[in-house]
Amino acid sequence: MKHVIIGNGVAGLTAAETIRRMDPDSELTLISDETFLPYCRPMISHLLEGAVPAEKLPIRGKNVYAQNRIEPVLGARATTLDVDRRVVTTADGKTHAYDRLLLACGADPRQIDAQGRDLENIFFMRTVQQVRQMLAVLPEVGHALVLGGGLVGFKAAYSLLRRGIAVTMLIRSGYPLSMQVDETAGRMIQAVLQANGLTVRTGASVEAFEGNGRVRMAHLSDGTRVSCDMAVIGKGVFPAHGFVPADRIHTDAGILVDDNMQTSVSGVYAAGDIAEHMDIARQRSWVNAIWPEAVSQGRVAGMNMAGEIVSYRGSLSRNVIRVFDTDVMTAGRVSPRDIDETCRQFSARDLRRNIYRKLVFSDNILVGFAMINDIEQGGALTALIQSRRPVEVEPERLMEPGFNIGRLMAR
Amino acid sequence: MKQVIVHPERCVGCMQCMLACAAAHSKTGSLFTAIAETPKPRPRIHVGAGLYDEGFPNRCRHCDPAPCQMACLPGAIYRHSRTNTVLIDPDVCINCASCAMACPYGVIRYHADPLAPAGKTVAVKCDNCVARQHRGQIPACVEICKVGALTFEERDRAMKRRTEEVARSATADAAPPEQAPGFSLLHTVKKARTEINLAR
Numbered sequence: 283m284k285h286v287i288i289g290n291g292v293a294g295l296t297a298a299e300t301i302r303r304m305d306p307d308s309e310l311t312l313i314s315d316e317t318f319l320p321y322c323r324p325m326i327s328h329l330l331e332g333a334v335p336a337e338k339l340p341i342r343g344k345n346v347y348a349q350n351r352i353e354p355v356l357g358a359r360a361t362t363l364d365v366d367r368r369v370v371t372t373a374d375g376k377t378h379a380y381d382r383l384l385l386a387c388g389a390d391p392r393q394i395d396a397q398g399r400d401l402e403n404i405f406f407m408r409t410v411q412q413v414r415q416m417l418a419v420l421p422e423v424g425h426a427l428v429l430g431g432g433l434v435g436f437k438a439a440y441s442l443l444r445r446g447i448a449v450t451m452l453i454r455s456g457y458p459l460s461m462q463v464d465e466t467a468g469r470m471i472q473a474v475l476q477a478n479g480l481t482v483r484t485g486a487s488v489e490a491f492e493g494n495g496r497v498r499m500a501h502l503s504d505g506t507r508v509s510c511d512m513a514v515i516g517k518g519v520f521p522a523h524g525f526v527p528a529d530r531i532h533t534d535a536g537i538l539v540d541d542n543m544q545t546s547v548s549g550v551y552a553a554g555d556i557a558e559h560m561d562i563a564r565q566r567s568w569v570n571a572i573w574p575e576a577v578s579q580g581r582v583a584g585m586n587m588a589g590e591i592v593s594y595r596g597s598l599s600r601n602v603i604r605v606f607d608t609d610v611m612t613a614g615r616v617s618p619r620d621i622d623e624t625c626r627q628f629s630a631r632d633l634r635r636n637i638y639r640k641l642v643f644s645d646n647i648l649v650g651f652a653m654i655n656d657i658e659q660g661g662a663l664t665a666l667i668q669s670r671r672p673v674e675v676e677p678e679r680l681m682e683p684g685f686n687i688g689r690l691m692a693r
Numbered sequence: 694m695k696q697v698i699v700h701p702e703r704c705v706g707c708m709q710c711m712l713a714c715a716a717a718h719s720k721t722g723s724l725f726t727a728i729a730e731t732p733k734p735r736p737r738i739h740v741g742a743g744l745y746d747e748g749f750p751n752r753c754r755h756c757d758p759a760p761c762q763m764a765c766l767p768g769a770i771y772r773h774s775r776t777n778t779v780l781i782d783p784d785v786c787i788n789c790a791s792c793a794m795a796c797p798y799g800v801i802r803y804h805a806d807p808l809a810p811a812g813k814t815v816a817v818k819c820d821n822c823v824a825r826q827h828r829g830q831i832p833a834c835v836e837i838c839k840v841g842a843l844t845f846e847e848r849d850r851a852m853k854r855r856t857e858e859v860a861r862s863a864t865a866d867a868a869p870p871e872q873a874p875g876f877s878l879l880h881t882v883k884k885a886r887t888e889i890n891l892a893r
Contacts, residue, residue: 324766324789325766325787328787333787334787338767338787341767573791574763574764574791578763581763601794602790602794604789611790611793613794657790658803661801662797679744686749686751687751687798688743688749689743689749691749
């Protein structure tokens with residue numbers, strides 16, 4: 283059996299290790315355009331912040347490929363896939379035949395349409411390489427512009443602020459993290475960042491960058507200008523399935539997979555940021571491009587590829603962020619765009635301790651929550667969403683300071 | 694392999710396990726000296742209040758596979774196979790709280806710890822007292838528990854006992870439960886008190 287995996291992110295690597303554990307004799311090839319050892323992508327913002335050195339990013343040792351008898355094909359992006367001949371071609375023209383294929387190619391940052399986009403010091407924040415380039419120019423940066431108030435923009439802004447750089451954040455919607463939280467939580471987070479030096483501009487986007495080789499100024503859609511000597515684009519990502527034959531492998535936003543992480547073509551699997559499966563809270567097909575789901579999807583895909591038939595339970599959007607002294611945790615449906623008339627919403631706020639709680643129910647099933655500070659019990663609520671178990675306890679009891687899972691147990 | 698088994702129905706909420714745990718994970722190892730230490734030793738077992746204020750001893754289950762281990766970004770969480778214990782390496786932990794989001798039991802806390810690098814806030818949770826076990830002692834919470842809410846035994850043995858209890862209670866001439874009557878009385882009183890307060 284010859285397994286080929288495209289992508290050495292955590293989904294691809296987890297699948298490779300799972301296959302190797304269950305099937306010691308098969309051939310394993312791992313193709314990736316990134317040449318750095320498999321690393322922890324969410325930690326690149328910690329690298330930008332200076333909280334961790336680059337040596338801490340790899341999630342496995344230097345001999346990870348040899349140890350698992352994986353043949354690495356690095357520095358070459360997959361360019362074509364022929365599902366009839368079962369062959370992958372890479373940018374260097376080489377071909378790789380497979381019996382079973384895993385698409386774990388992840389996602390690429392969304393490009394923006396602005397004049398002067400090709401000036402220097404305008405970055406995406408997706409790979410360790412991009413963050414290293416940012417670090418190289420940081421000494422000459424006094425003021426940075428961050429495009430987008432989503433998770434990437436948010437982490438970039440926080441990391442740069444921690445470096446003592448003045449940051450202006452441009453948000454199209456009214457408040458940061460509008461995809462993750464409700465307005466109350468969004469405003470609380472914004473207040474924390476502003477108290478620590480962030481300038482927030484809402485409702486404006488960049489029309490053009492200006493500079494002599496390097497970016498010096500951004501012209502905004504509202505006619506104003508912002509001077510900056512660095513810009514970070516955090517306008518979201520899209521699954522990198524451009525090379526996949528869409529007439530054969532069914533795609534939506536991501537590549538559609540069944541419960542065994544198999545695509546519409548037998549023998550071809552997908553996992554991680556590229557895969558689209560059932561969202562537990564939304565009860566519909568959804569791409570949840572987050573680290574823990576990439577791990578579980580890689581694991582399930584690997585087992586199935588090795589011949590052990592197991593099912594994936596579905597994914598759940600969730601995130602946790604610590605900024606300055608404030609912790610934010612969210613899961614499932616909280617943003618107004620995910621709420622409909624069938625939802626019951628509960629919230630509690632303690633101004634003195636700067637704590638906020640928001641719960642969203644569909645009937646008596648918990649489908650989402652947002653927490654600001656005191657987040658230790660967030661995992662219990664996450665598990666409650668994932669279980670889809672009807673909640674018998676009054677919702678207010680789940681928001682009390684002393685909440686613990688003992689309260690969910692019938693006695 | 695012996696493990697700590699929790700019997701929440703026997704817990705009276707005295708919190709002595711928390712004190713013993715904090716002392717066992719202090720620099721000096723003794724309660725009398727531990728209270729003067731900086732950082733202050735904190736417990737890794739947490740007695741919470743249930744819906745009727747009954748005690749609920751909550752500690753790490755050392756799940757396998759462990760969701761916290763799979764979610765850990767820097768790879769600080771690992772399994773100590775000899776004692777089947779999920780451990781966190783404080784040197785590697787980056788305090789990102791990814792494990793807080795993953796733990797279905799809510800047993801991980803974040804603070805400076807006597808056993809972590811000085812001044813560093815890290816994720817802290819039950820370590821099954823691996824150091825004590827190495828010295829031939831049993832976990833501190835079990836040693837101190839006066840009511841049998843925490844026991845250290847083979848899981849299979851505890852499961853078998855439980856199965857037999859259920860089987861006995863399901864027969865026609867069901868024997869009275871072995872548990873001392875004081876526990877159910879205590880729980881009834883607590884429940885009644887909560888309900889009276891709610892009615893007001």
